[in-house]
Amino acid sequence: MDERLREVESLFASMRKAIRAWAFRDGLNREERAVFEDCLHDWCWRFAWRPGSERSLKNLREGLTSFATHHARSFKGIDVEAYRREKAAHKEAAAQFRLKLKKLQQNPASDSSKVDPEDQEKRTS
Amino acid sequence: MSDDDFEAGDSLEGFGDDSARTIRNFSCAEARFGAECLLGLPIEKREAKMAELFGDDPQILLPVFEVLRDRWESSPASVRDDAEYFYRFLLEKVSPCAEPQYKTGKFLFDERDYFLAEAALIAGTACRNLSRREEAWRWFNRSEVWFLSTARWLLSIGRLPLDLARLSYQRLALLTEERRFDEVRELLPQVTEVLERFEGREEALKCRFLEGGILIETRELEKAKEVYFEIASRAKALEKGEKLFATAQYNLVQLHAELGETEAALVASREAIPVLRRLDNRIGVGKLQCGLGLLYRKQGNRAAAIETFRAAQMEFEDLEMRADVAALHLIIADLLLEAGQEPQARWEIQAALPIIDEYKLVPEGMAALSLLHQSLKSHRINQQALRDLHGYFGNQN
Numbered sequence: 001m002d003e004r005l006r007e008v009e010s011l012f013a014s015m016r017k018a019i020r021a022w023a024f025r026d027g028l029n030r031e032e033r034a035v036f037e038d039c040l041h042d043w044c045w046r047f048a049w050r051p052g053s054e055r056s057l058k059n060l061r062e063g064l065t066s067f068a069t070h071h072a073r074s075f076k077g078i079d080v081e082a083y084r085r086e087k088a089a090h091k092e093a094a095a096q097f098r099l100k101l102k103k104l105q106q107n108p109a110s111d112s113s114k115v116d117p118e119d120q121e122k123r124t125s
Numbered sequence: 126m127s128d129d130d131f132e133a134g135d136s137l138e139g140f141g142d143d144s145a146r147t148i149r150n151f152s153c154a155e156a157r158f159g160a161e162c163l164l165g166l167p168i169e170k171r172e173a174k175m176a177e178l179f180g181d182d183p184q185i186l187l188p189v190f191e192v193l194r195d196r197w198e199s200s201p202a203s204v205r206d207d208a209e210y211f212y213r214f215l216l217e218k219v220s221p222c223a224e225p226q227y228k229t230g231k232f233l234f235d236e237r238d239y240f241l242a243e244a245a246l247i248a249g250t251a252c253r254n255l256s257r258r259e260e261a262w263r264w265f266n267r268s269e270v271w272f273l274s275t276a277r278w279l280l281s282i283g284r285l286p287l288d289l290a291r292l293s294y295q296r297l298a299l300l301t302e303e304r305r306f307d308e309v310r311e312l313l314p315q316v317t318e319v320l321e322r323f324e325g326r327e328e329a330l331k332c333r334f335l336e337g338g339i340l341i342e343t344r345e346l347e348k349a350k351e352v353y354f355e356i357a358s359r360a361k362a363l364e365k366g367e368k369l370f371a372t373a374q375y376n377l378v379q380l381h382a383e384l385g386e387t388e389a390a391l392v393a394s395r396e397a398i399p400v401l402r403r404l405d406n407r408i409g410v411g412k413l414q415c416g417l418g419l420l421y422r423k424q425g426n427r428a429a430a431i432e433t434f435r436a437a438q439m440e441f442e443d444l445e446m447r448a449d450v451a452a453l454h455l456i457i458a459d460l461l462l463e464a465g466q467e468p469q470a471r472w473e474i475q476a477a478l479p480i481i482d483e484y485k486l487v488p489e490g491m492a493a494l495s496l497l498h499q500s501l502k503s504h505r506i507n508q509q510a511l512r513d514l515h516g517y518f519g520n521q522n
Binding site (some may be wrong): 039044045062068070071090095098102104105 | 188194269328
């Protein structure tokens with residue numbers, strides 16, 4: 001993990017308690033709080049990729065505080081099981097996609113920028 | 126749910142050192158490679174593959190946009206098309222984040238608005254590089270509205286000033302190209318200050334290029350030289366300042382050439398070329414060739430000047446930068462007239478005029494344009510009108 005993401009992780013960890021408290025204040029149960037926290041965590045990692053964000057964590061803290069204090073209540077009543085299923089399926093799909101990318105990357109004969117993984121896979125199998 | 130879906134060191138072999146940086150499910154290098162694969166697909170084939178290639182996922186879209194920003198100086202035409210594609214896709218295929226959806230959707234909170242704003246900003250910047258100015262204004266307006274829209278998710282203004290200042294920089298650059306210098310001079314200090322305050326140091330330094338460009342246009346060449354020296358020196362101190370350094374250097378080549386400082390021009394050129402080639406900054410290479418062409422012209426080496434301007438012209442032709450191609454037709458025509466080759470000069474002018482008309486270029490040069498048209502009809506080219514006209518392109522070349 002590079003320095004930027006280490007900082008993001010550290011910021012998120014430092015705010016985790018407050019995030020849970022805001023979610024609790026808005027009436028979310030334990031599982032709903034976990035989903036809410038997970039969404040904020042995902043958003044945080046991606047936010048760190050926006051241009052300029054690598055230079056300042058101030059905006060990230062502000063954004064995180066905004067979402068945590070303002071939007072927690074909309075997670076009340078969320079279908080936690082559906083979220084978990086969706087998340088697991090997404091993780092699995094991402095793992096498959098990473099394997100495809102690896103195959104493409106390792107095939108020196110291919111011009112990876114001009115083919116799509118599926119076509120390339122058929123060609124090499 | 127794990128806190129760390131992606132474990133550090135969990136990257137796939139073969140993706141290099143950069144794989145330590147991650148966006149949740151992907152290492153940086155994997156995501157970037159995935160983005161390049163997606164962009165490598167022709168647009169007409171992309172639609173069917175978007176979900177499969179994670180093109181509808183912020184984890185891949187972030188590096189897609191990073192790649193597009195990296196390429197807007199090496200292939201502005203395709204960047205424009207790609208940015209428009211992603212803008213339309215987000216607008217039409219990704220539902221706005223209404224309350225029940227943002228809980229579990231792929232795009233969280235302000236992300237759809239942010240991506241729309243960023244796609245429009247990239248498309249507008251590419252259009253600016255292509256001198257498609259009306260289109261650039263339209264994209265910048267769209268970008269502004271979507272950046273503003275991200276604010277509805279926030280209690281505080283967050284990073285909005287930084288994003289709006291990045292957009293304002295592009296708008297001021299477009300105003301500079303339209304030679305609306307007073308407006309730029311009025312607004313530039315505020316934009317620079319906001320960028321510096323929000324730690325957009327590279328963007329803040331980019332504002333100095335506009336200042337330098339205007340000084341060149343107003344023929345304050347020594348002052349312009351100081352500005353570019355300062356940019357080059359500050360860019361060297363930045364972690365990602367290489368691109369800005371090379372840009373400052375090719376501007377210095379042009380300035381040294383104009384001031385007849387041959388040795389300094391060649392030194393600046395030698396420093397810039399390897400960096401521009403490494404960064405695949407083809408716009409930069411073309412501009413640097415223009416500077417060298419100018420140098421040869423100042424030295425009275427007409428043949429070398431024409432050859433170098435032609436090389437720059439071919440680069441711009443490949444990049445579909447037609448305004449720059451037209452400007453170079455006029456400059457070459459001027460050189461051919463000096464050499465007494467009027468028929469060839471006529472051909473060059475006739476190649477440039479339709480482009481100038483089509484792109485509505487140099488509106489302030491209408492008088493010179495009209496004189497040039499008339500002189501072509503009377504079979505005796507008005508060289509002063511020709512010089513006046515290509516002088517109006519100065520900021521581009």
